[in-house]
Amino acid sequence: MTYQDLILALQRYWAERGCVLGQAYDVEVGAGTMAPATFLRALGPEPWNVAYVQPSRRPADGRFGENPNRLFQHHQFQVLLKPAPKNVQELYLGSLKALGIDPLEHDIRFVEDDWEAPTLGAWGLGWEVWCDGMEITQFTYFQQCGGFECRPVSAELTYGLERIAMYLQNVESIFDVTWVKGVSYGEVFHRNEVEMSEYAFRASDPPTLFALFDTYEKECVRLLALGLPIPAYEAALKCSHTFNLLDARGAISVTERAGFIKRVRDNARACAEAYLQTRARLGFPLVKTGWTVGEQPPPLEGARASASWASFAAEAPR
């Protein structure tokens, strides 16, 4: 299976189950979780089911294209299912079958993994999914996002595309993965890795980056004041990426680090709150679509968790 066939198979599988096929978010992010289609949509009571490929930039992981397993930029196939269907594990295993990974031929296991993203005020519980000892997917039930409790809970599936492709194609280096017949991953992206690593570790200009950080931070605050959480969140993401660049460059000391993370988190949280307020003012419109993927049994005791947002709308003065 070529790299792009892998993407196509996952897209087809999740599209057939009723997910919106999203496109990669065009602002630099470290993970698919940070794209608004996950971070913002996981908030509040509205249903949301999406699948998209997200190029994920991690400047500190850059290896100048010399390490067979690490990249400045890798690609995640990101699925967010909200509310998490009761049979989400079965749905996920179905997607592996669509890739030709049969659990009677491979040792597939769900191994405990707790996830936390301090810069997003987010955490969840779930697993890393192992295929013959190799982690191929992060599977997380979001519990909190932007400092808000997730009601309902979203299930996030993050497939590591390069790893899965290496495994399916039985190659030892990412750069040897066949992208499309006759063209390798290396031919598409190796030079990108070399230059981006050079940029991240040597060529970036810390004073410029520090100035950019401050600028994006202020821009985020300014846009929030204008009641525009979506562009404000874009600015917060820019901050986050700038911080990652500075970190890779070794420009941030240990003592300063926590302070920068807090600045990013504070803005991300403020964006989350503002986003919820605009959705509340709109009356959480997706709720009435009744859009679901998979099995969604109602609670047998107590109210629906999502019902708690009724009071949020009333309490949102801004």
Next chain:
Amino acid sequence: MSEDLLLEIGTEELPAGAVEPALAQLAQGLGERLAEAHLAHGAITTYGTPRRLAVRAAAVAARSPDSVRQALGPSVKAAFGADGAPTKAAVKFAESQGVAVEALRRVETAKGSYLAVERSEPGQPASALLPPLLQALVHAVSFKKAMRWGDVEQTFARPVQWILALHGSEVMPVVFADVRSGRVTHGHRFLSPGPISLRTAGEYLAALERAHVIADVANRRERIRAGVESLAHAVGARVLADPSLLDQVTELVEWPAPVLGSFEARHLDLPNEVLVEEMRSHQRYFSVVDAQGRLVPHFVAVSGTPVHDPALSRRGYERVLRSRLSDGRFFFDQDRKVPLVDRVPALERVVWQGKLGSYAEKVARIRPLAVHLATAAGLGGLREQVDRAALLAKADLTTGMVGEFPELQGIMGREYARASGEPEAVARAIAGHYLPRGASDPVPDEDPGSLVGIADRLDTLAGLFALGKPPTASTDPFGLRRACLGVIRIILGRGYRLSLSAAIDAALGAGRAPAGIAAKLGLSEERAAAVRGELLEFFRGRLKALWADDARADVVDAVLAAGFDDLRSTRARLEAFAQVVGASDFAPLAIAFKRVANIVEKQGSDVAAARVDASVFQDPSEGALSEAAGRAAAEVRRALEAEDAPRALAAARALKGPVDAFFERVLVMTDDRRVRDNRVRLLREVAQVFAPLADMSRIQAEGGR
């Protein structure tokens, strides 16, 4: 008819480590609730896998027995007047119970005869009692980390998928979150998909076994152990024993299928610990060793599914390990390019604890502290080694390998110290100073590591107590209890004669000791003294906990009350007491000396300090006791100096005869003030004989006050 009761909570894959505690809660909770419901039952058994928590009570009665409920009224004495007529109390009680006075019965209690009403209560059927009981039981299970799922509010370690609740063949209705109980369970996720309906609770284990699930934890653990062992035998080797890994794997698979794999032999020149850690912590593979205990280039992975062609998964396991070992080799080669000592300055960038600064600062404090302790312990000859080991103790925190595997701290320090040409004793001390990591670990077997280990822990204890962050009843985020126990175990294990208070002072940097925590935090002398006091009390508490199994609590308390500055002699005194505390003459001895202690305590403040005046003696027993006390005091002192606690205790015990004779023949509280004061002074001398051994007033003995 009594029938088995079975509750199974089916879940998505639980974290390893969550299963056992939850099963313990279910077993205990079920036992307690059945007892409360007065439902007779047989043995309670639990079963657990990553996907299920189950508890079974054998032979649960079909109904609770009829019972007689008694309401106790006034005593018979109060219930009838002199004329034999019922009093107001009796009438009121009968009214409150809705019966006639004549219907009240007399019952005998420990306090005498009482009036009572007895009503028989019919038993209830299990079918009425069990559902609410099981409902409450499911809701009472708690986890360290719990989560919500879907659109429900309830929490569990992972989402609940099904609940099976059967009493015999009858479904017990239970509801949890979005799940309703039934008679359905599920087998192995891949090998036996689909629901399995049970007719009775008794079919459970066999049905699961047919469906590729070994539900019994011990049985599964044993199968894994035997399975991995036999694969290792196949290559003429054995599996490196690792009980905690075995437990983890047991909680990761329902139907274990061990697979033998290999790695390239060239990686065997990596430190053993690196290889073992790469295999165990990331991959949960068992390491394989030869007859001499040396690693061989194999491993055993335990698959959760016996797949069609194990060669396929083996290739996967090997591939992941290969990439990890290449990473490990990369770190190992990179790390060794820098001499360990050159890494020390980089510790400035490694935060130890916010206000207490970096590891560089910690190292700067523990170097002189460890040297100070060496001198105090009579090991001044080791000063240079100890200083060097303290300097390098934390340097490996800046290496790539420890960054990747924090649990290898110390071990990598030792390896890199060797590679940097440091003396072997220094290299070993770097690894040793972290010992004991936990209760089952040994203490370091060499002095430099022991001394650096004590210094490191005292610095941690002093620092966090000075910051006002001692552990609370429920939380100990900095591991201070473990650190304190470590200090105690090292001092005792290595047999050091150290003054605990002086060592704490040195860590704080009080007195003439090198600058320590006090200087870092700018503590006043009063504050430093207060911290020292709190820390000593903390040590007292840890000693009590540590020695709880070795002697009676009151004896430990009494021995500690006589001081514990020198832990070695404190321990020797405790052992001496523990030897005699069971003897038949100990209780009378304790009573006699408690009596002495009580009199001294009560009267002591009124009697001015002065020597006993022999000329005031009126009875020969006074002179005899005085002489015996003087002799015993000298002997106790000599014996303790010679570290012979049993002899010291024997000398003190010898006073019993003269003390008894004294109390038999004279009255301390006589009217003659001069005589009385002199006798109190005499008893004070007697009490002081015991003072260095134990505070006898804390010993509990019948007849003591």
